Amino acid sequence: MPVLVEAGWGGVVQMPWSITWTDITARVDMVQGVTITRGAQDELSEPQPGGCTMTLDNQDGALTPGNPNSPYAPWVRRNAPIRVSALHYPPRTGAGPWPLAQLCDDFDSGVVDPALWSSVVGGSAEVGGRLRQPMVSGVTARHTSVRSWTLTGSQTTVKLCTAPAAGGSSSASVSWYVLSQTSGTRLRWHYNPVAGTLRAASEVGGSDGAAVSLTYSPIDHAWLRFRETAGTTYWETSPDGWDWTVRRSITTPAWVGTDLVQLEFATFRSGGAPDAAEWDYLGAVARPRFYGTVNEWPVSWSGLQSSVSISATDLFKRLNRLPPLRTCLVEEIVSSYPLAYYPLTEPAGSTAVGDLSGTTAGPLTVAQVGSGGTLDLGTAAGPAAATDALPLLTPVSTSAGKMLASDLGQGFQDASSRGWLQLEFWFQTSTPGRVIFGMSGAGGMSQQVWSLDGAGALQAESGWDGFLAPSTVTTGNLADGAWHHVAYDEILQQVWVDGVLRASTPVTIATELRQLTVGGYKATRLWSGAIGHLALYAVPYAAPIGAALATHYEAGTTAYSGETxxxxxxxxxxxxxxxxxxxxxxxxxxxxxxxxxxxxxxxxxxxxxxxxxxxxxxxxxxxxxxxxxxxxxYNPDASSEVFEIAYADTETASIELADDDQKLVNSIVATRPGGATQKVVAQESILAFGLYEQDMTLLKTTDSSVVDAAYWRISRYGNPAPELREVPIEAFTMSTYLDILDADISSYFTVYDLPDQALAAEMRVTVEGYSETIAENSHRIQFRTSASSTDSVWVLGDPVYGQLGITTRLAY
Known part of the structure; x- marks a missing residue:
């Protein structure tokens, strides 16, 4: 088949390295085919979530959700990972000997092709669309090609679909060879089920002392390849037949340049339970077409025939169902994976403060110290870019008022004992000599307190059994009424204040911390002011993150305004x-x-x-x-084109030259957050076509850049040129099939030999998106395109892009 469809049963789509893919291609209804949509309608619309639909045979009930007898149970469920690749088998052309890349077999016929395979022994056979080689004790199975091939400048690829188990064997072997004309001299991929290894060997006399041995992975080593180019021979593996990793390379042996070679698959085992190795897709060149998750598994019947017509969506389905973002500061902290995080952003009237880390850290609850004082949640305006209000603490005295307390839980206690602790917090006060927060272990034996000293300088206090030793950071007076951010890294002993490294402070945070108090410690030095965004991190592998936490100061003050x-x-x-x-x-x-x-x-x-x-x-x-x-x-040229196609080779029924006002704009009113509202017009266009106005709000940092962006739009669409907006191609029959498959969003191609009525003999277009259907011996792609000339910019002295009055659009 010209397609490979794989399901990642039980896998997590965002962890592709952990997915063992199952080939379900044989279930695909290839009369209807596999349909995929991708990209945008045109260059002015947003790319849409990519989609994929197909109908799968379910006569055995294997794809019925909830069926306990399914070999895939219980993983036939919504959001199961799925991927689709197009497969191309290079045709054998001309007279032999042929490049080894043209030795191709999909093993679908069920009958061994004698024009390809000269020797088949030991029960090796085509079964179920694969080459199946039984592994029976004492029996060697071989599948050997005719000797009509050359490896120089060529390659050969195969998928090891089923790797047999050791099964109690004392020795077992699954091999794929490129054989020279000398017995025992060969290239070899060798899987050893007993040792669990995959070896890349260049054997002479049947052995290679320098062979490279890998721990076999059915995920990483699903596809195998031999490749020779420019005097170097490579052994490569791939998880998908597309993204290859070189496992070994050597100077090409002399025999590769002189001998006609054979391919051979061979298996053997000594003792143990019978098993089999299975191979497929020999010589296939894979091109990924879709990667996403299945939306549903709707089972339907036509009489007694059962099928499942599925739809799947790419990554944007997952992104679109995410909840609204919180403030930039909160998102930054959450995405840094704290062990405990208290934003303290609960609204006024709340009685407790929650943890957003997703761990077992308990909530902070209000604790009364002495009598009087207030703790008002949702009252104090936070840092400039963190718009959530924070608690305002107003004690009566240093020992009378309110603070917050929490049991961080056993999980935090254990983690803080195993790793290094990093932390960050924000505070605002005009009163020095108070505690921001403190932590202690069970029974108060180990302690850590962060506070301001009597002069308003930051200090860290640590100790055991009631004794606290202060270590002052050279910060100057921080009790100045402004918001300040502190980040601390225990590994490097560094303190960052307001994004600046202030000191390497010799503070060792005590272990087995569990109790947390915010706004005071041991019922004294109660905080007067506001506190927010307290986050605690444990790093078990000695990875310093203090510098990264320090950048959260910018998150809270500017939300990283000015970054590219x-x-x-x-x-x-x-x-x-x-x-x-x-x-x-x-x-x-x-x-x-x-x-x-x-x-x-x-x-x-x-x-x-x-x-x-x-x-x-x-x-x-x-x-x-x-x-x-x-x-x-900018300025596409012939060297950047993916392919060219003659008008006569396209499906001409849907091609038309469009010239309308769909994209026309000649007046733009543009603005930016906190900036001026400005207008850019194209008077000649308004005079010719009337007013086509558009409003734009852009995230620019200067008013001049807003004008530049508006001019860029006006200069491109004040008088849009006629263009080809859709180009349908039956790609499967084209000699440039692989080049066509390489075309993606923003790729270029040229349609040439257009009819005499066209405005030019050829037109270069830019791909904006496409819809495709892959069926048996067919691959129709409907490209949605725009005129490439729309994005041309002026180049001084260039014969094409430097013509005054014609190609004088300035780059933006």
Whole structure:
């Protein structure tokens, strides 16, 4: 089949390295095919969540959710990971000998092809769409090709679908060879089920003392490859047939350049229970098309025939269902994985303060010390960019008032004993000599207190059995009525105040800490002022994070205003639990802070994308995001094209040259947060077509950059040129099939030999998205495109992009 569909039963989609994928391709209804949608409708609309639909055979009930007899139970459920790849088998062309890459077999016919395989022994056979080699004690199974192939400058690829178990054998072997014309001289991938190893060998006389041995992983080593190029031979593995890792390389043996070679699959075992090795997709070149999760498993019947018509969605489904973001400061702290985190942002009238770490840390409750005093939650205005109100503590005296107390729990106590402690907190006061917070162990034996001394300087106090030794940090008077942020790293003994390293303070935080009091310690030195965002971290592997915690000062004061768009996208992705973001392009302007709460993470990302005229979308080969800057599309030329296609080779029924006012804009009113409202117009366009006005709110840091962005839009769409907006292609039959599959969002290709009525003989287009259907011997792709010339910018002296009055659009 020209497609590979795999389900990650029981796997976690955001942990692809942990998923063992199951091939369910044989269940796909290839008459209907697999349909995938990706990208945007045009360059002015947002890329939409990618989707995939297909119908799967369920005659055995294996895909019925909740069926305890399913071999996949209990993992046939919503949000099961799924991925789809297109497979291309290079055709054998011309007269032999042929490149080894053209030795291809999908093993689907059930009959061994004698034109490919010269010797089949030991029960080796095509079974269920795979090459199946039984492993029976004392029997060697072999599947050997004809000797008609050359490895020089070529490669060969296969998937080891089923790796047999040791099964009580004293020795067992699963091998894949490239055989020279000399017996025992060969390249070998060798899996040893008894030792659990995978070896890459270049054998002479049947042995190789320098073979590289790997601990076998059915995930990482699912695909195997031999490859020779420019005098070097490689052994490579891949989890998906696309992303390869070199496991060994050597100078190409001399015989590779002279001998016709054979491929051979061989298995053997001595003793133990019978088993089998299975191989598939020999010679297939994989191209990922979709990676996401299944939305539902609806079982339907036609008479007694059962099927499941599933739909799946890419990463954006997961992102779109996330709750609204909290303030930038809260998101920063939560995404740093604290062991206990008390934002102290509960509204007025609350009687307790909760922990947001998701651990077992208990809530902070109000504790009365002496009589009188107040502790008003939701009253004090917090740091500038952290808009949530914080508690205001107003004691009557140092020993009469209210504070907060909590039992951090056994989990925190254990973790604080095993690792190093880091912490951070915010405070505001005009009264020195008071305690911000304190911690102690069971019975008060170990203690740690953070306070201001009588001069308002920060100090850390630590001790045991009631004794506290102060260590003062050179900070000057912090009791100045302003908000201050403190981060401490026990590993490096460093204290950061307001984002600045103030001292390496010899403070050792006591172990087995459990009791926490905020706003006082041991019923004295009660805090007068406000406290917020207290976070405690335990780092078991001696990884200092104090410098990273220190950057949270900027989160609370500016929400990182001024950081570039690529960094902002990466930061927002981290809030969503997405660690992989591919940044493409180099032009990334500064953006203002997005500190307030309320918007979704996707909405925040789209704000940045729109501000920068960028492109944000989900990857199609793993769970990750890609963000493209606008300069990635500047001035495309022939060298940057993915492919070319003649008009006659497309499905011409749907091609049309569009020239309308769909994208026309000639007047823009633009503004930015806290900035001026400005207007940019294209008078010639208004005179010719009438007024087409648009409002834009951009996250720019200067008014001039807002004008630049507005001009960029006006200059491109004040008089849009006629364009091809859709280009359908039956790609499967094209010699450039793999090149066509490589086309993705923002890729270029050229349609040439257009009909005489076209405005030019050829037109270069930019891919904005596509819909595709992969069926038996068919792969139809409907590309949604825009005119590449829209993104051209002026280049002084360039014969194409330097023409005055024609290509004088300035880069932005």
């Amino acid at each position: 768009a690529d960094l902002r996208i990466t930061r927002l992705a981290r809030y969503a639990g997405v660690d992989s973001v591919t940044i493409l392009g180099t032009t990334h302007d500064p953006v203002v802070g997005q500190g307030e709460a309320g918007s979704s993470v996707v909405a925040r990302m789209r704000e940045v994308e729109a501000t920068e005229s960028g492109r944000l979308y989900a990857e199609r080969d793993y769970l990750g995001l890609a963000y493209q800057s606008r300069d990635l599309r």
